[in-house]
Amino acid sequence: NLNTHNTASLYAAFSAEEARRLAQRLEIHHTPKHGSWLNIAEIELSALKRQCLAGRIDCIERMRTQVQAWNEDRNNRQSQVDWRFTTKDARIKLKRLYPKF
Template sequence: MEDLLEVYHLPYDADYPVVCMDESCKQMIGEVREPIPCKPGQPVRVDDEYVRNGVAEIFMEVEPLAGKRHVAVTERRTRKDWALQIKQMLDERYPDAIKVRLVMDNLNTHNIASLYETFEPKEARRLAERLDIHYTPKHGSWLNMAEIELSVLNGQCLDRRIADMETMQAEVDAWERDRNNSSKIIDWQFTTSDARIKLKRLYPNL
């Protein structure tokens, strides 16, 4: 916990950007009957019956101090999917960074081994050397600022029925562009000093 809090309070450095990553999922739901459009004095009416069209996986990546985020909607969340997201992040979104300080939870796919299972050893090593990984503690996923962005995404974009992968990708892309154009940063206030006071029960009694 204290390691993450110290990382969050480092000054902005384009050579070593702090990027938070998290994953979620969204069930794709289609309509059995077309909703009845709203009209004066009456909201849109949606039938309770629906059809399940599978689940989409969501990779959220956010750089809190720069107000930038990237969201990928995929069919799966395997080791290969995570590794491909890491390669795209390093080579396309942070090509000039010396290292990316990556914050994420300790999921079994979130490790250097996934890079070696996906790419040739030389390429996997090249990517690994550009990562400075900081894991959230067990039961401490609230320390990952990507969770904040996922909450915003769910409230502003995914709070309704979306029937298929193509529509979801298009809607999420539109949300991402609007959010990035607004340069919405995350002003993290919780410090190590706060933790030692408010979460003192987590520290050993000496």
């Protein structure tokens, strides 16, 4: 959600014709600034590090092979994140951020 994540930034970087051409090809989707999707991505990267990349790997091809095998296994098992932070929990923890009427 940076200021560069809109079509106006294209007009600052490119000629009007090129910016218009690029803007017509884009579909911008804004994600939450503090969204749980980021936490899930971090959890997945942490699992990759712990389960696959914990030891020393002496060449890039071996690392690619191991990561690909790990990724296929995760996908085949349909691994999911057990998200436990509920809306109720958020309302309690973040009570100070909610408006008071």
